[in-house]
Amino acid sequence: MPELFDTAPLIRKLESIFVLSDEEKHAVQSINGTVKAFGAHEDVVREGDAPSVSCLLLDGFMHRYKVLPDGKRQILAIHTPGDIPDLQSLLLRRQDHSLAASVPSTAAFIPHEALRALIRSRPTVADLFWRDTLVDAAIFRAWIESLGRCSALGHLAHLVCEVYTRLRAVGLTNGCSYGLPFTQTELGDALGLSTVHVNRTLQEMRGEGLIEFQHGRLTILDWTRLKAAAQFDPGYLHLRDPHASV
């Protein structure tokens, strides 16, 4: 039962990385799909699936992850409202990773057929979506850089800076504070660290007066020093207005 849903998060997300014409905005607003709610830690799409719909996150948080044969988990990406975490399934049949709700979340499922019709009829909308997947890839590159060459503290700081900047670009921060609804184990799976070491790194960052983090809410206490510790440069996010974040 396709229905219209609130496209504001999607519009805000697309506008954060692209200038939209009125025509494009109307085209995007006309998208419809099936809205569904997910509980915390519930899988949305699983590795190996071949979905015929793509998922637009409307509210909550999602993350993408892989599980290795030996059982270890690696979180690949964190998604916020307006993201289409599995847009790539439009062109890559088999999912090479899974997608799950991090907290109770709602999402709209848009049939691939509808997306194809839309991008066929409006090539500039195709560019919007293509570009969105390219920014996604740019974020992966930044994660590779941090995983490969940063200390635990630098890497965690980078994650904090990135999520803050992305949320701020879509208007979901509250001053220097934002919701980061992940356990220390989940942060470890995102950063390639053990839970214990995440805990100690968080303590160090608190001790340094860089951040506060409790009950899933993160507060930045010293943006300048945090950014320096993370060696954070928001260029890779390809935001229209990168300085809106500072």
Added chain:
Amino acid sequence: MPELFDTAPLIRKLESIFVLSDEEKHAVQSINGTVKAFGAHEDVVREGDAPSVSCLLLDGFMHRYKVLPDGKRQILAIHTPGDIPDLQSLLLRRQDHSLAASVPSTAAFIPHEALRALIRSRPTVADLFWRDTLVDAAIFRAWIESLGRCSALGHLAHLVCEVYTRLRAVGLTNGCSYGLPFTQTELGDALGLSTVHVNRTLQEMRGEGLIEFQHGRLTILDWTRLKAAAQFDPGYLHLRDPHASV
């Protein structure tokens, strides 16, 4: 001075991940651009550039990399003939990373205008290119997984498996052997390891009878055990015929 060049590597690459119609093949073959040669370690595109052409690797090897403010380098991707390593510059103005020739290489530079004209006139060719960038992103995800959750040996084994599988898909292997023209320092920068540790890990793999590696040529001695050590599953490469590699 645009010229026609050998599109065979590109065609082979695209055919490794997609079924091409004759019409699409002809469209791709009609692409022209400027051919240029690069010396080893020469930069092709630099972080911060806003190129108006995209680079198609015809012969040799290239790699993409970032340099952190503290001077550390992280290699993000390894490219083989037929790849278009900076296709994303078609839609993302500023390069968020650099591209360099790993060994003496030749590449064709295709103006963005020509690419845009091509994909406007043939939407299915647009899908080809979009899909290519999505596979690129899938490879980044696999690197994140290995960086975050694998030991040095597992990660190095994964890299060996990946490059082997990709080269084999475009017909550039020689039995169980292929050119991998990287120094141990470069491998370290790709794997997030020190040169010394790469050296010791290579020795361990040689001692285990998994691989041979000298003078830039890699030979796989025991594919089954190598694959197991790497926890390698080629699904993420989204090849049309994933089993051609085994």
Added chain:
DNA sequence: CGAAGGCTTGATAGACCTCAAACACAGTGG
């Protein structure tokens, strides 16, 4: 109140890094 999940702490072990030096090899110039 008990159970479960998440957070915190301590102790120990292991993987990997850094520094330093020796070795191998190819290219260069006298």
Added chain:
DNA sequence: CCACTGTGTTTGAGGTCTATCAAGCCTTCG
């Protein structure tokens, strides 16, 4: 032809970062 240089590989020793194991604590929730 041979020193000389530069780059890449190899080896050793010591140190640091992070993982693992194990336990205790705290909060939430049924």
